[in-house]
Amino acid sequence: MRVFLLPISTQRTLLYCQKLQALPMHKQTLVDRITHRAAKLWTDWERRERGWQKQVATYGNHLLRRIPYEEWGLKSVPPLSTKRRAEEILGKDENHLIFPQTLIPTTKATHVLRTLGTEREALHRTRLTWCLIGMPISAPFALVPVIPNLPFFYLAYRAWSHWRALAGGKHIRFLCDNNILSLSPSSVLDSIYSPRLPSPLASKAPKVEKVASPPSDDPNESEEKLLLSQEKGHELVKALEIPELEIELERAIWQVETAMRKDMEPKSKSPETARAK
Template structure:
């Protein structure tokens, strides 16, 4: 496999794992078979023009787009099997990490990877437990004829998704702790970032209080840094995200980048809207109070 670190903004980085050609002697696991079967079924439903399957696909794609891109990134990393653990510990297999040298310093890359691997572990564990609790509660819905038990299957999928994110995070954490990474700066990735025109959406304040992967070496124009010293600035647009997938020859990365860019842009817009509302609130309240007191003051003068 090969790992990619692609900064989306000055505070958030997408982790993506490319699965390279597996050895022919390696047999697929039951999890791989189920995932492949589900993908084929979902693709078949997407081709339908109408019906409940098409409605499920539409609502499902809407929900999938809102699953955090960090979770999708960790899910792209395969679980750390015992065989892989032995091979990687012996040093016979190192995992390549591709990143932009212009945005990420080499000595920061292992720390960013470990942060991405561990910062959401407690959240995934907590939500996995809630999904497991909810599955027996929703299971009796299957007794209703005709109607498929969508709540149950949704909880099953989300439980599997949280488990895969946990497993992928543990795999990345293992690679960092065992120094099994081969850091490879990519001129191709740097060229895509260099071609990105500024300014991009920004916010003067962080969009989240959670631990985030910072791009410490990011150095935009002095004017942009002065306007947003502690905030967050986008580093990729949707158009350049597509150019990134083309430059890396990774068509499967396009969906991941599109989702991540959309989510970060949406977070920045919401933060800016909240700040604008907070700034206008006191001013409007002050204006309203002045307008209320003005007639009283005029009345006193007339008397």
């Protein structure tokens, strides 16, 4: 598999895993088969012209877009089965870590990956527990006729999502601990990012490796800057030839842009600004 580190801003990076070989249906795990069926059912609901299924799919997609991109990234990493563990240790499965060297130095790439794989572990464990507690509480809604028990199914989906994020993080930690990642700086990514580098970062582009570090005391260094626009995201997907990455990047860029706008709001409402008005 190939694991990508894709900086969205100078402080936030998307982790994405591309699985190079899709297993045939008869070799897939039960979880994978259930996931495939659920995805097909959801697609069928999205294609309906009207009805409650269409409304549920429309509202559901709105909720899904708000699930943190970090969680989606960890979910893209396959769970670590006993067979996969053995194959990776023996070197039968090659795992490449791909990143833009203009932003993330080779010496820091594994550290960034480990941080992204483990920093949300406690959060996912806590929310998984609350989802499991809420599922039996929402179960009585199944008595409502015609409409399915949406609260229960939502909690079940979120429980599965948090479990997959934890499993993906565990796999990342395993790869880092056993030093079985092939580091692959990408000239393609460098060519996409270089024109977008803010001028203050041009001479010290590796700042992105501080993705999980405390903010700098220097206000000029701590100011977050966007590195990927939606347009550049499309260009990146096309250059890498990974169509399935497009929705992940689009969601991540939208979330980071939204968060950056919210972070700027207190500054725009400072006492000096209020007096000026």
